[in-house]
Amino acid sequence: MTIKITVWNEYRHEKIDKHVGDVYPQGIHGAIAGFLSYCEDFEVGTAYLDQPEHGLTDEVLNNTDVLIWWGHMAHGDVKDEIVEKVYDRVLEGMGMVFLHSAHASKLFCKLNGTKTGRLSWRDHGGELERLFTVNPGHPIMNGLPDYFEVPKTEMYSEYFDIAQGAELITISWFPGGEVFRSAFTFTRGKGRIFYLKPGHEEYPIYYQQEIQKMIINGVYYVKPNCDMTQVDYRVNIKLPRK
């Protein structure tokens, strides 16, 4: 089994903010592609916003089984026609992993059916996040403990405006008095989708073993289970009478 992964990153903050660039010298996409490349089953490429077509050409998309998405300050710069193309590909079966602030990306909102993935947040020099598993038999928690901690992160809090029906995997606790549904999966069409909250750009969260493990498990979980060439989501089908 080979799973073809494309890691997409906004890749702007790393270039304009020395602190962020120091944490992720190859970009966030580079760090993620890095640990994924150690898995024999994975074939990993990257793409980012300022490439032509945001790096998501037809050729790239047609050779992507699972797309990982990270973005936060330039959601509005992602072109609608690219969003539409990726969206169709998800409905046809391509797996998606949305990380951290990707909850507010055009693509997440369009798939989710909500406007902005609204939530409350606070970035105050790095707070502890403790993730509790609420779904211990879920493949994404395979090998993970009952709970674990991210030492320094940005706080995200409820109410988190996500569509009903997601399969909840972890709930996070923050010392400032907040909780957050920090990992969940859902499906749209033939596509399986995984959202994982940890991953603020200022802290080395994608180097943490538990987070890497959840992303790797997530890739296996959302990979396509179908022939992706047969579906046309643009038309209703008129059946002949038997």
Place this chain on the structure above:
Amino acid sequence: MTIKITVWNEYRHEKIDKHVGDVYPQGIHGAIAGFLSYCEDFEVGTAYLDQPEHGLTDEVLNNTDVLIWWGHMAHGDVKDEIVEKVYDRVLEGMGMVFLHSAHASKLFCKLNGTKTGRLSWRDHGGELERLFTVNPGHPIMNGLPDYFEVPKTEMYSEYFDIAQGAELITISWFPGGEVFRSAFTFTRGKGRIFYLKPGHEEYPIYYQQEIQKMIINGVYYVKPNCDMTQVDYRVNIKLPRK
């Protein structure tokens, strides 16, 4: 308790097709508003596509607790800015009832997170539809039997491309060999949403007692349970540190 209802209809087919006009001389919206008006709790208005702003002005929307939507051949003529405005109102808590071919409306797809509400269909002079309840304790099935039949209808069949997580209420059987998830509810933001399949324009389905009962129950089910003035879905909220 007063529930303010607006029944929205495309209202074109009735005017160009004598047969449809004969079935619904006051328009489909007129037939639906008609039976709803017998309920003491309901205050009922109507609106349709060819009115200014499609009849959905701010004043109308701000005085609507539950919006009922029927459309089929002119989904593309509904203006995006109106869709956006109604969508926001749903997230704030306004209840929605989508009827029949409204599964392919811009508003349904945007709320649902799917592209076209894709399904298979056949209209062949009217086929039987038998609806089985699969959720007998659901308020929308209150007073309805284990199953009932619509004598003549358009056939809709699976695969029906709706978002995972809907609460399924009925499954329909068709003599030609098809099944369909014909009634379900879901939520987005504070809004509750009910989809009901029966209601093809060529047959007098909205005069049938069981269908009227399901729509009436549905209105009670999706009515707002919240103060609809407090939410702003356009922004994420930055919390101060405690």
Place this chain on the structure above:
Amino acid sequence: MTIKITVWNEYRHEKIDKHVGDVYPQGIHGAIAGFLSYCEDFEVGTAYLDQPEHGLTDEVLNNTDVLIWWGHMAHGDVKDEIVEKVYDRVLEGMGMVFLHSAHASKLFCKLNGTKTGRLSWRDHGGELERLFTVNPGHPIMNGLPDYFEVPKTEMYSEYFDIAQGAELITISWFPGGEVFRSAFTFTRGKGRIFYLKPGHEEYPIYYQQEIQKMIINGVYYVKPNCDMTQVDYRVNIKLPRK
């Protein structure tokens, strides 16, 4: 509309522990029946463990639309035949509200499909609990804020072993570093079920306005929506051929 409520309580701790008796001089059932009695729609009775048949005779059950259950240290003393009878009544449509430690009652586990409603807990002189709503359009949160606090309570923590598929309403935060799914609904057969965590016997939690409001909303939510006389859950039905 009249909803006939029976509030069931173990009613032992109040009699053997002066502190608990001081908090609830009429028993926990008395306190709950007290505030419920102010609602015009409700007709409220009580029952407790040490009455004959635990106070749950056929006559009582046949006149109960919604049963509220509180118990913690004597779950094992509830007779299996009474559990079975109440269980059947729930499948036929009687609403259930399980409070606090009722998660470990025979009845909850039998309905839920889990063994003990396993969780982690700590009672350490009363800790703060902050409940966040994660389902703002749910009728049970009608009139409740985005979050509210119970000043002193017993801590309950994940992992909470409940069946998948519950509709989550609130998540609780505790200062000691824990989170808990503290309010949710689910259905079995025709019966609707509401679990609410707050309510430790040592603190005056059932006098708190938000908790009272949630229980009142919950009663409306789980009340039967069906004719409760037609279902026989003991048999599979052999259909004749059409």
Place this chain on the structure above:
Amino acid sequence: MTIKITVWNEYRHEKIDKHVGDVYPQGIHGAIAGFLSYCEDFEVGTAYLDQPEHGLTDEVLNNTDVLIWWGHMAHGDVKDEIVEKVYDRVLEGMGMVFLHSAHASKLFCKLNGTKTGRLSWRDHGGELERLFTVNPGHPIMNGLPDYFEVPKTEMYSEYFDIAQGAELITISWFPGGEVFRSAFTFTRGKGRIFYLKPGHEEYPIYYQQEIQKMIINGVYYVKPNCDMTQVDYRVNIKLPRK
């Protein structure tokens, strides 16, 4: 990866009814174990009712990752202590596949939280069943078409009394006018559970390729994703204060 499977069968009908014995000369368990044995990843054993401890000794259970269950006329003869032991093992993570009339087994009902898995049925010389997929991205439908047919089967119809929250995979159509939720998954504790309706003992359904494919996919889907030695479902855990 090796998945250790035990196929459990009632194995009485095959011995007392020549017709059934002719269809399944090695027993239904033999037929199922037969096609599973062709998968390199699987290590397959069998067990049946009239063996000591129903063939489900501690040694067998501790070496079972996935248990497949078929039974119909002797559910009452399965000893409660064996049910309890298997039930605990499921909560700890062992995968379960329930086939056909196993919906009324003690184990299914206990895990599901319903009394009898009540449904309507008819066996009338073999009727057609057409299964529609309603979850095309689900791993269990990998390689299966949009719909397929079982030429001769026993009819099962809604209302099917199963717990809310199952992930629906297929809906079946029957020519006599019925529909049925014929394949779904759910979880309890760490255990994943798959129910598949087709499989009446009088027809050679377990020799049909699509059914074999669904069972094989199902085994992969429900296999444990966890260390199964750490959970004790008998106790609530008292946490120390941080």
